[in-house]
Amino acid sequence: MLSDFLTGTGVIASASSESSGTWREEHLIDGNVNTVAHAALDALNPFFQIDFGSKVLVTRAEVVNRVDCCAERFKNAIVTVGNVPGIRSQLSANPQCGPKLDGPYSLGQTAEFICERPLVGRFVTLQLNGAVESLNIGEMRVFGKPPGKD
Ligand SMILES: [Ca+2]
Numbered sequence: 001m002l003s004d005f006l007t008g009t010g011v012i013a014s015a016s017s018e019s020s021g022t023w024r025e026e027h028l029i030d031g032n033v034n035t036v037a038h039a040a041l042d043a044l045n046p047f048f049q050i051d052f053g054s055k056v057l058v059t060r061a062e063v064v065n066r067v068d069c070c071a072e073r074f075k076n077a078i079v080t081v082g083n084v085p086g087i088r089s090q091l092s093a094n095p096q097c098g099p100k101l102d103g104p105y106s107l108g109q110t111a112e113f114i115c116e117r118p119l120v121g122r123f124v125t126l127q128l129n130g131a132v133e134s135l136n137i138g139e140m141r142v143f144g145k146p147p148g149k150d
Contacts, residue, residue, distance in 0.1 A: 006058070006142045012051045015039040015135075016088050016127075028140050033108065036066045039135040043089045046135040047127035050142060055083070055122050058097060058144040060114045063126055066138045067108040073136055075103035076129045077111065081119035092125045100129055108138065118144065 013028040016039050023038030028048050039046040058081045065074045078101075082094025097115035105111055124142050128135055 004143060004145055006052065006056055006144055006146060007050060007140065010053065012053070013037065013140075014049050014051065016045070016047045016049075016086060017042050023136075028137055031139070033064045033138040034067060035138070036068070037137050041132065041134040044132050045089055045091050045127055045129065046131070046133065047086050047092065047125050048135065048137065048140065049086045050124045050140065051085075052122055052124070055120050056142075056144055056146055057118050057120050058115060058124060058142055059118050060112060060143050061097060061124065061126070062141040062143075063111045063113070063137055064139040064141075065105040065107060065109045065111070066136045069107075070134070070136055071107045071109070072104040073134050074105045074111070076131055077101050077103065078127050078129050079113040080125045080127070081115070082121035082123060085123055086125050086127075091129065092127055094121060094123065094125065095119055
């Protein structure tokens, strides 16, 4: 059961900056790779954070780059899992799932973050490490085990 899809209903996505209209953060996990979530170019280390509401066990994450333009923005990316919520401009304090992926990625390309060991936490964060750049993603999928299932 280690490949259960976790990013379904009841899960909240947020961004390191306000986003609105066409580029809402909910688009990160709406099941549609054609809808883009956007974290604005206004601070170092932009991120998206997925809040599961309670601890989950995470084994891997897939991140699908946006399909329409600006593919090169997705680079030097990390995924972290833990209980510390993200703070604007700061790198996540939570343990990292797999290595940093340098990219850059092509339009619609999927990057896969595989945790060296399963990580437990409430928040899963996708972040650009050391960049002041817009973070634009078509879809993020997190896999592991939901709460209460050992
Ligand atoms: Ca989407």
